[in-house]
Amino acid sequence: MTSALRIVNGRVYDPANGVDGAVRDVCISGGRIVADVPPDARRIDATGMVVMPGGVDIHCHIAGPKVNLARKVQPEDHRHDVHLRTRVTRSGTGGTVPSTFTTGYRYAALGYTAAMEAAVTPLGARHTLEEFHDTPVIDKGFFVLMGNNVLMYRLLQEGRHEEFRQTLAWWMSATKAYAPKLVNPGGDEFWKGQRNANVTRLDQQIAGFDLTPRKVIAEFIEAGNELGLPHPVHIHCNNLGHTGNYQTTLDTMRIAEGRRAHITHIQFHSYGSVAGKSGDNPTSKAHEISEYVNTHPNISADVGAVMFGRSTSMTADAPLAYMLRRFGGGKWVNADTEHESGCGIVPFTYQDRIYTNALQWAIGLELFLLSDDPWRMVFSTDHPNGGSFMSYPRLIRLLMDSEFRKEQMAKVNQQALEHSGLRDCASREYSLSEIAIITRAGPARLLGLTGKGHLGVGADADVTIYEEDADKEKMFSTPRHVIKDGEPVIEDHEFRAEHEGRVFHVAPDYDPGIEQVIEPFFEDYYTIRFANYAVADRYIRHPQTVPTAPQAAEAGAVPAT
């Protein structure tokens, strides 16, 4: 239990509770926000400073098998960016794929207190949780890859909808995942079994199955909604990165038919093609995509903005990584996981003079600037795919400072700007309140994390205190104080304590009888025993099981004891 704390006189941005820059105190006790604390409580003077809830990253790649391969394959990326140990914190290395300790410290040092790892194979869940254990300060959770799962495909093909739903619930529980993730549904069977081919259309038959990506997506959206998961199915659409893919993205969103679905890194899925030309150059369809999202409240998205400089493309979309390899010709990792997923990794550099890269950068900004509802079009770079999380402060400045944006636009490939609509949204500037929505309140709400992203009474006491600065990049790069679970982890820019965050996961109810459907598949086709597959509780030191809607309703119906 942490001691009581009063943050005095800060300008508070807490959009979830309608607080927009009012000067007031924030009180903390027992790791939570409280209405008041005794007069002798410790005080942090925040006069002239901005107080926000801790940042929440809805989609990043920070832990697990593919992340570790990406770390291992880039010693050159670590050597130039080292992280020194202190008396209380561990050493590490940075670059686009930092070591675990460095990941935790650097997120915290940017004022982030929670981050969701967005793509974990079920077989890699245990590994991911082991890395989480070594990722300090921040709270974490992960999305589990289900969209190319062979057993799930078999159940769907045979029309066994109830068993499909039960099996999804079992898999979420067995792996201690937070949400189901679909990546390029249908692609793996083509990639692994058809000489590295790929799926290209939503109505194409998936190799070896009487199924289409459309059917797979529809069934997962339905099952996710029926289970009442706190975060809906998290979808990486088909045709990522391909010219003309915005139609696939619009079609995918239409499949939801009013049910909740989250489309991730939507920037990578917002490409048209140059009219009248057969060439490969993409154009921006940010306007069409934004219009759809703006008018369909069941849909949410994160942007997946591209920032110039080094990145690492790491994805369960193996054919995509293979395509990227042809551009760079450098290192390439492919890693297949039995019955569950593919994976591809390619170190990549986005360059402002290159047409496609500049267009991607512009589309990311357009999507932010065209959004009517910051609660549903939230912040991400798909770290480290579009750029490192260390570039978040610069992206915030690009959104808040139109003059700065104009200067940057002058430096990039001008032909690309002509094929985007970025110049048409030149005047919009995000306010601090809107930044607070897209970087914390919005992601927390979309994730269904009721204790995160706000400073109302009862919220987790994750608080970031920034020194106001006209240069928003500078301001958001170096918060002065960061408080995690009520503990001042960073004070006056210095780490004062080691802290281990929580792991969020769901445990939807399922009929135990479903194991009799699942186990025979393991006996025949897996190389790990069924009994050894589910992840034991001890892999999470500080778990927080987030209830599904039915579980929450049931808990609500019982009087508190």
Added chain:
Amino acid sequence: MGDNIKVVADATCTFCGCVCDDMVLTVDLDQKRITKSENACVLGKAWFKEHAIEERPFALVDGREATTDEGVEAAAQILANARFPVVYGLSDTTCEAQKVAVAIADMVGGCLDTTTSVCHGPTGIAFQSGGESTASLGEIKNRADLVVFWGGNPAEAHPRLFTRYAVTAKGMYTPNGRKDRTIVLVDVRRTPSTPVADIFLQVKPRTDFEVLWALRALVKGRKIDPSIEQRTGVSLAVLEDLVDRMKRCRYGALLFGMGLTMNRGRHFNAGAILALATDLNEFTHFVAKPVRGHGNVTGADNVVSWQTGFPFGVNFSRGYPRFNPGEFTTADLLSRGDADAALIIASDPASNFPKAAIEHLKRIPVINLDPKLTHTGRLARVSFTTATYGINVPGTVYRMDDVPITLRPAFDSPYPSDEQVLTAIRDRVRELLGGNRVPAGEALAGVAVS
């Protein structure tokens, strides 16, 4: 046999990198030994049989029997006073213990290295330079219709690699097991593995690189001179046939051993075979895998990588991790006489390192953790008897294909685990140093401070 019998199903064998998790162990709890190990191969059976509880001192300090606590105090004093200690081994212990070992090296500003540096280290280096196409073993079981073994003898070193994963294993697209696969073996000599193969390529010793490079050239449609046969012992026609098969297969796998990595060419050989698999992906789906030896050497690679960014051969003396094989790899730094103390966990360098390295180990204070008395244990100043992972100790190990598996220990040991001893040492060193050792004058200036 006593009456107090327990059966442990779905237990895991940690003898080799196959990490088979389908053991059925019969345990005599009174005698504290495993009397039967169903599904184990000949190596696994010996592993389970030989790890009964022996009467050994908990610790030896300067040759005198001591308690674990006394050993911890002596070990912590050595590490806290050392200027350039090396922490080495780790391939036969749990990830939970490995994490603490890396923490100790970080805290004191020493070196951290694993047995990877003397087995598939060159593969790690090759991976860093180009990447790889790889797969979990289940993909090979279910999909591979062409499997090429290169520079290894699995029949004797990894027996169940054939039956459980890659040769006779039946899977989704290989329902007839062996009949659905073409097996190729490449080696410098005939071994008990040879009869398994449909095609055997006997290459002249020390010419693996030439054969691999010729295959790469043929895959890319280049001409190879027939004189390749004089050089390597393999005719052009055989190479062309193999290339044709590799391009035509549906899902190909190259599984390679230390015959490639600890031979002339080392990381060039490993790089060549990884590149061959990568090249073949222009034509079909192809993967390559190093066949790993120790039960959790893959876990060591993973833990060290996620904590430091580098897989082995890491130095912390500047206050942050640096990677330089040849400089920070243990055999090299001991041979040069560099380290002034060593913490050696679950491995026996005194039995297999170069003479100069062993001579240096005899000169410096060594701390050793092992279930058995080893050559390293005999020369150690502080020697701990620890419980055996997988048999007595729970925890996590990573199979050679990076799949993590949770151990189901068979019976309790009176001895502490590596993790427990290392945690006690870490906590005591932290007390002695007052926290992590931060290099004087800060390393930001780039000056090495020890």
